[in-house]
Amino acid sequence: MSKHISLILIGCIVLLMLGAGLYYYQNVLAEQSVTVDHNKNATSSKKITQQSTSERKLHENKKTDHTNIKASDNIVALTFDDGPNTTSTKKILEIxxxxxxxxxxxxxxxxxxxxxxxxxQVKEEGHEIASHTYSHKNLMTGTSAEIEKEVGDLNRLFKRITGSEPKYLRPPFGVYDTYNREKFGMPIALWNEDSQDWVSRDSEKIKTQVLNAIRPQSVVLFHDIYAETAAVIESIIESLKEKNYHFVSVTDYYKIIKIN
Ligand SMILES: [Zn+2]
Structure with a gap:
């Protein structure tokens, strides 16, 4: 009987040790790995800064190396529709x-x-150029020839101006027929956060809307044709930097989250 009791006691001690070991692993080692990740992030954001600067100096338009950024990081793709123009687009580029x-x-x-x-200038300064159709037509309807013209004519124009065609298409109003999307001949890139700059046309409201809606893996819709957007974008960027967001192009966004 006493033999049984000592066996049970030994069993309990072993279980306690295992439990303590597991606790140590979960709480101490896990915290260490978080620390390591933060270090990695710091290194990668430094790397991005350095690369972006040299990119702009060289005007080579090399893609920024985001290989160290993980889908679990705070990533945001700022997207600007309906431009360019020589006023608000120009101001946004400076910022x-x-x-x-x-x-x-x-x-x-x-x-x-x-x-x-x-x-x-947009291309030379290292930003991504994407298509929003030739004349902002609703792509829900239209014959194959009409859609080809809206998409194809703009791609050919981009090719002539910049030497290359864009990768992504954002259908105007974000609408398209799932049955006609293959007619576009290019992948679609929508958004998951709307700054609603087109609704409010109010800089403070735009900022509040974005900062309330922002979450990791955001693609934010703005319009570079509005002065109110240009007036507040720097303040939004500064707030997102304080929240440790990494700013990525749409192409890099999809690469990082591994879809499209
Ligand atoms: Zn639009």
Whole structure:
């Protein structure tokens, strides 16, 4: 009987030791790995800063190396639709340069043809250029030929101005028919946070809306054609930097979260 009791006691001690070991592993080692991750993030953001600076100096348009950024990090893709123009787009570009932040511009063909120099500048400064159709037409309807014209004409114009075609298409109003998406011939990139700058046209409301809605893995919709957006974007970027967000292009966003 006493033999049984000592066996039970030994069993209890072994279980206690295992429990303590498990506790140590979960709480102490896990915390260490979080620390390591933070260090990695710090290194990678430093790397991005250095690369973005040299990118802009060299005007080579090399993609920023985001290989150290994980899908679990706070990542945000700032996207600007309906431009470019020579006023608010220009101001936004100055801010992005000063803040060393990369963004994506979903341009409309009718604006592109009027502002070729701005298109070149967007590319030269290391941002991603994407398509928002030639004349901002609703792509829910339309024959194959009409859709080809809206998408294809703009791609050919981009090719002539910048030497390459964009990867992504954002259908105007975010609407398209799932049955006609293969007619576009390019992947679709929508958004998951709307700054509602087109609704409020109010800088403070735009900032409040974005900061309330922001979460890891955000693609935020803005319009670079509004002065109110240009007036508040620097303050939004600074707030997101305080929240440790990494700014990525749409292409890098999809690479990091591994879809599309
Ligand atoms: Zn639009």
């Amino acid at each position: 992005l340069k000063r803040q060393n932040v990369q963004a994506t511009f979903f341009m409309v063909g009718t604006q592109v043809e009027k502002n070729e120099a701005m298109v070149k």
